[in-house]
Amino acid sequence: MIQALQPSLRLLPGIALCIGIALAAHLLEAAERQAFRHPWLDTLVLAILLGAALRTGWEPGERWRPGLRFSAGPLLETAIVLLGASLDLRLVLAAGPALPLGIAAVVLLSLLASYGAGRILGLPHRMAVLVAAGNAICGNSAIAAVAPIIGAGAREVASAIAFTAVLGVGLVLGLPLLAPALGLSAQGYGMLAGMTVYAVPQVLAATAPFGSLSMQAGTLVKLLRVLMLGPLVLALSLLARRLRPPAPGEAAGRRPAGYMPWFIIGFLLLALLNALSLVPQAALAPLRLAAGLLTGIAMAALGLGVDLRALGRVGVRVTAAAAASLLVLIGLSLGAIRLLGLA
Template sequence: MALELCMPQALRHPNAQIRKLAPGVVLSAGVGALAVLGGRAEHVLFGAEWLEPLVLAILFGAVLRTLWAPGAQFSAGIRFSAKTVLEIAIVLLGASVSAQTLLAVGPELLIGVVAVVALVVPGSYLLGRAFGLPARMALLIACGNGICGNSAIAAVAPVIEADSDDVSASIAFTAVLGVAVVLGLPFLGAALHMPAFHYGILSGLTVYAVPQVLAAAAPMGTAAIQIGTLVKLVRVLMLGPITVVLSLLAAGLPAEGRRVRDASDVEQAPARKGFMPPLFILGFLAMIALRSFGAIPQVALAPMDHAASVFTVIAMAALGLGVDARAVAAAGPRVIATVTLSLVLLVVLGLGLLLLIGG
């Protein structure tokens, strides 16, 4: 009896906890499955996924939330999917990168890529604040532009305790602009008569997702694709250090723009303990270390990557189900201006790096 009292509530009554979470988790997974089908339909109709399932999951979830408000029985599962499932996905994401990537890039280019990210993130944040965005939304956009788009926004959101509306607006507008970059970057490369190697660097520095880097670099050939992917992976590796830094600074962020849904949210919110980074960020870094030392079997990498993608889509669907479409629409013009100017800053810094390394 004494042992049972010492156990967490969820472990004492696992079946009750499962019944509590199941409706919201199933709803989130269903919306995520529709998003995956939507992505496949795009590929069949247009030959490419212009909006990734991750983005479609948020959009579908937000549309459903606008047409129908899920009842109280869905709330716990939706919150679980938006937070815990997302954190598991981020840990698994760490297995997709390794420290060997750093050695392949070379010290000069490596330092340049790190410097560009280190300048873009605070620069984009200041732009967002100048346009009147809440601190957390400005940080989400800054990390999305500077690191790896939607994945960075999803990873940073729980660290800084961002509101679901801020996350959805940041991902939605960043995703649309990301497609525009993929389409427009080849024209910039051609106008500047850039060689394949340097165009690949610019692609890796400015395009958000790895598949988009491949699409943007393809017009310049295999060399551009290879270096673009390499540079992009270095940007992804910056996600770990930046999220750790943000976890240390999060307590000092202004509370503006954050919603308190009810008293229970405040009572159940865990107290911040000193400067301890969130466990899922430590797990993310641990996965990178394990991958670097070859401790993860090669046969497990593909399933882990697939699981990370599935969990992220489910989490994004859950975020969409918690979105207030009116709040997203109200933030539109300011977010568009911030994302656009942040991208301009990123391109300018990328071109400056190419000049420094002999571009």
């Protein structure tokens, strides 16, 4: 019995360490909320930064590594499945065809432009994909969902999240200052925030100064934008053979074209079940809570895999690519709002 439990017991130290870091990140976000009413850095970003800060001064030994690998692997994949409960495909029908199609066009063009900017600035292929996905859709969640599909390492994931988070905070602070010069109504400004700001809490923070109409418009557009994560992960999964090299010991060509990881299938299935009202309402909140908790633990594990001193050597290029991508996204979003007559 003890021998059968040994593999599981080996995971405990690393998982416990990640849980501690995730809990500290949650407490810091609560302190932000108490001080500023809205958190500028959410739990996921804080978990990455705390883990990376700890890793910079201390390298986890063999005792911790099995749990860290498990947290950054199966736990993260399970969290991605549970994220499907946060998506409601019925929002597309309720908003009418023009707005979702406009958002989809902005996301697609932003993905292509962001990826191109990253490659021009010398980012590796996988890093450019991560920055593009995080910028175009929903920041941390998109990066976390895309990373396993393309085989991105912990350093690449942490780099993309860290620098995207910094720019995201800057956008929340700066976008309201630009509003008078843009000549947008409260609703139009809310839509611009929903199309450009990365996280839902940050959308609320960016739109709060302009009233409830702006907040409602921003939240709706943001949720519609998050729906684009499903088609993105599906498309990347279908291209997985080209985006991700075979695993060690896996024969080239053995994996069939269109290979799709189990967690992406689970993500799409849960989103579909939710849209068909087949997921009990009482289960939605626990599923979303579990997704957030597991993602926070996984982000702590990813942070522990990154030495910030090494991260600094690639920071300029990543930051430049993320900044260029953000400017493109703002321009595309303004164009779509004016084209649709929503300004």
